[in-house]
Amino acid sequence: MPPAAFGKIVLNEARLAWRAPRVLFLSLGLPTLLLIVFGELPAFQRHKATLGGLTEFNEYVPILIAMVMVLLGLLSLPSALVSYREQGILRRLSTTPAPPSDVLAAQIVVNLALALVSMAIIVIAGIAAFGETAPKDAGGFVLAIVLSLAAIFSIGLLIAALVRTSGAAQAISTIFFFPLLFFGGLWVPRAQMSAGLRDISGYTPMGAAVQAVQYSIQGTFPPATALLTLAGYTVVLGFLATRYFKWE
Secondary structure: OOHHHHHHHHHHHHHHHHOOHHHHHHHHHHHHHHHHHHHHOHHHHOEOHHHOOOEHHHHHHHHHHHHHHHHHHHHHHHHHHHHHHHOOHHHHHOOOOOOHHHHHHHHHHHHHHHHHHHHHHHHHHHHHHHOOOOOOOHHHHHHHHHHHHHHHHHHHHHHHHHOOOHHHHHHHHHHHHHHHHHHHOOOOOHHHOOHHHHHHHHOOHHHHHHHHHHHHHOOOOOOHHHHHHHHHHHHHHHHHHHHHOOOO
């Protein structure tokens, strides 16, 4: 496919996403709303020894960044791909010059774009409006974002590969969604977890993502354990998704 043709497919998928209020709310609205709520709470602006001298707002910015990835990677990406396969759209595309793989790639591009825009809003608004620290280790921050996106989107692609119906995809994604948020620290920040839960959290995709992003924001290169965990999920789940994905 010529690049211009693939660009049209991406544009069409972007228009479909723009017309879906659920996707826009999940990717842009909900994280931004939580950022404002957390930023306006006075209790979240107090430095705490239990958080290593950080405020709860400092602790929650990386959580919201990782949350964006989970919302799109688990709830948006697999739902669309399974729905296309269930409705026979991918099969019908195989009879045209446009390969079905271009639709899969376009979905990934659109969801990645939404994730990057939402994360940029969180970082910029956090710095400008609520005094959040700008990422001090820019290279580590970029690496943490790239590996986190790859690992979490690989979960969604594996769900899309194994599940036959969109209803089942939504159910399975939801089952994984809440434990990931818990181990990422949405309800109890990782620093305040018990030692055992914190260790488990570090080996989950969202927990490792939060840890890597937080370290880079505070000026330390992300720990090797977090980066290797994210890379491991990407390689294993990406391989399984490629191995078992079916177009029909």
